[in-house]
Amino acid sequence: MCWYCGSPIKDAEPLGRSLLCPECGKDLRSCRNCRHYLPGVSRDCNESQADVPSDRDRANFCDWFSLNPKFREASAGQKAQAAGGKLAAKSAFEDLFK
Structure with a gap:
């Protein structure tokens, strides 16, 4: 999903710069969508060999860019599994008060 608005990213990697x-x-191909982006670490990047651009929000030519797995669109199976897990947790919680 987009780091800014949260909309799903449906394009396959590699993401084009534009x-x-x-x-x-x-x-979309910016530091903020990269798996190496880690605020608080030196240069906000945990890849020591990367040339970090000054603007983390803008597109760049970083050779180390890889889309952060948490930003990928969940598959239908993953969505169903998450929904099932939520229902089971809710049911278990409600059973505590019976």
Whole structure:
């Protein structure tokens, strides 16, 4: 999903440098969508060999870019599994008060 608006990213990797989010228009191939982006770490990047751009929100040419797995669109099976887990948790919680 887009780091800015949360809309799903349906394009396959590698993401092109000019690819924009269809909802908000932000660059998708930016530090903020990368699996190496880690605020608080030196240069906000945990890949020591990466040349970190000054603007983390904009598209870049980083060779180390890889879409953060937490930003990928969940598959239908994963969505169903998550929904089933929520129902089971809710049921278990309600059973506590019976």
